[in-house]
Amino acid sequence: MGTRRDARLCSSQVARPKLKETTMLDLKFVQKNLDAVSQGLKKRCKTEPDVAEFARLDEARIALIREAEGLKAERNQGSAEVAKLKRAGQDASELMAAMSKMGERIKELDAELAVIEASESDWLLKMPNIPHESTPEGAGEEDNPVLRHWGVKPELSFPPKEHWELGQALGGLDFERAGKITGSRFCVSFGWAAKLERALGAFMLDCAAENGYTEVLTPFMVNKQAMTGTGQLPKFEEDLFKIEGQEYYLIPTAEVPVTNLHAGEVMEEDQLPTAYVALTPCFRSEAGSYGKDTRGLIRQHQFHKVELVRFSHPEKSMADLELLTSHAEMVLQRLGLHYRVIALCGGDLGFSSCKTYDIEVWLPGQNKYREISSCSNFQDFQARRANIRFKAKGAKKSEFLHTLNGSGLAVGRALVAVLENGQQADGSVILPEALRPYMGGLDRITMK
RNA sequence: GGAGGGGUGGCCGAGCGGCUCAAGGCGGUGGUCUUGAAAACCACUGACGGGUAACCGUCCGGGGGUUCGAAUCCCUCCCCCUCCGCCA
Known part of the structure; x- marks a missing residue:
């Protein structure tokens, strides 16, 4: 395997990244692609962005820059003149007074500029990514095409139970006690269930390692900049848990800390693709999903997820998406779980x-x-916001790389699938063979 | 939590109000020399923005202030290091 880069990574991370304001980078892109942006976004079937507003702001910005920079050039010359006069022992008070006045005007212009730039930056940060040409047209979920199936539905000779029934009956899942110590949308796992959660996570990490991913363990809280880098902020603050009194957020997915590992860095071309895998808890407020999946493990405020993240060469990222998806599918295949793959349409992206x-x-x-x-x-999209670049061999300029990620897999939901697919008429659950080594050889969960 | 010390270009490192529009070194690129390489020597070598261009502007951890002029002075926040305390 030639994809492990641990040693090189360590040496390249000695320097702390300096994060630049990403506004200018975004700006240039939109300026140059104003029409493409406006056309591309139509596919999302949401309200159209006010491109004219952006153009207006940008014109104002450039006019202000020109005026302010002209004055600054004059001021610099004037200051040099003052220095010359003073060294010659001459009086410079008149010139200093004039420069002082000019300084005030510059300050005004800079203040105006800051306001314009803030508006422009806000406009840009709230603009979603442009769908790829291969992303299917469609307004919502119901328009997502099914691409393929793997495996078959298990044939059960009895009416199947839902996972919470099975889990509670087998003494593993306890939603009531979670409600007592925290609240709704939480769960406590006992015994086999806690162990199965751990087994699934370890199994998935091992699968990823086989596929060349380097395991990372990151903080579960991140700052605002990281959240902005991957696109959770500024638009989706209400979906996040924020630590009171601090500018830290609980991560909704490992995508955030892992993708931002290389924020502000310039990677070498031969470091691509860099692939990471992380098992973390994920925290989601689930605001706006009241009444949806209120029972069971499907929609929790806290759940574990194994996340695959790739930093790829722009020319290879679309192929890498197929590869990444196949890595996630591999986990289900080894667990023997039937699944299908769908493509999200523009409106559901x-x-x-x-x-x-x-x-x-x-x-x-x-x-x-x-x-x-x-x-x-x-x-x-994320690389631009988080300023993650790479330098091609022999190239003078660095360019943005491409980022990808995918769950490999959501651990809680995998546990649900294992329970529901492995259930037997007597209420016991047969475990997939691949998991048994992780369960101390246990092949079946039964009533005590 | 307490007390100190630091954050300067890809890296190291000087500068602590105006001959610095960041010295010097390392690294990188090109050249001279060489059969080739190494060494030596010479030259070039940051990012972003504005401008057709010449050129101009901004950037010395982030933000704010003082000043005609700030890497340099003041305020504030962040991060790193050392010691003490506490703690898994």
């Missing part, structure tokens, strides 16, 4: 993504396919 595949696992208890992984190519 996430804010930062240009193309996304969802993997949906079959849940007999619910009698539906449910999302268990979401694999996306962000192209340079």
Whole structure:
């Protein structure tokens, strides 16, 4: 395997990244692609961005820059003149007074400029990524085409139960006690369930390692800049848990800390692709999903997820999305779980993504396919916001690389799938063979 | 939590109000020399923005202030290091 880069990574990370304001980078891009941006965004079927407003702001910005810079050039000359006069022992008070007046005007202009730039930056940061040409047209979920299936639905000779029934009956899942110590949308796992959660996580990490991913363990809280870099902020603050009294947020996915590992850095071309895997808890406020999936593990405020993240060469990122998706699928295949892969249409696409595949696992208890992984190519959208670049061999300039990520997989939902697919008529659950080594050889969960 | 010391271009490091529009070194690129390489020597070598261009502007951890003029002075925040305390 030639994809492990641990040693090189360490040496290149000695220097702390200096984060630049990303506004200017965004600006240039939109300026040059104003029409393409406006056309591309139509595919999202949401309200159209006010491109004219942006153009107006940008014109005002450039006019202000020209005026302010002209004055600054004069001021610099004047100051040099003052220095010359003083060294010659001559009086410079008149010139100093004139420069002082000019300084005030410059300050005014700079203040105006700051306001314009803030508006422009806000406009840009709230603009979603442009869907890839291969992203299908469509307004919402119901328009997502199914691309392929793997495996078959298990044939059960009895009416299947939902996972919470099974989990509670087998003494593993306890929602009531979680409600007592925290609140709704939390769960306590006991015994086999706690161990199964751990087993699934370890199994998934090992799969990823086989595929060349370097395991990382990151903080579960990040700052505002990181959240902005991957696109959660400024638009989706209400979905996040924020630490009171501090500018830290609980991560909604490992995508945030892992992608931002290289924020502000310039990577070497031969470091690409760099692939990481992280198992972290994920915290989501689930604001706006009241009444949805209120029972069971499907939609929790806290859940574990194994996340695959790739930093790719721009020319290879679309191929890398297929590869990444196949890595996520591999986990389900080894667990013997039936699933299908769908492509998200423009109207269902996430804010930062240009193309996304969802993997949906079959849940007999619910009698539906449910999302268990979401694999996306962000192209340079996140790289631009987080300022992550690479330098091609022999190239003078560095350029933005492409970032991708996908769940490999959502651990809680995988546990749901294992329970519902492995259930037997007697209420016990047969475990997939691949998991047994992680469960101390246990092959079946039974009533005590 | 307490007390100190620091954050300067890809890296190291000087500068502590105006001959510095950041010295010097390392690294990188090109050249001379050489059969080739090394060494030596010479030249070039940051980012971003504005401008057709010449050129101009901004950037010395972030933000604010003082000044005709700030890497340099003041305020504030962040991060790193050392010691003490506490703690898994």
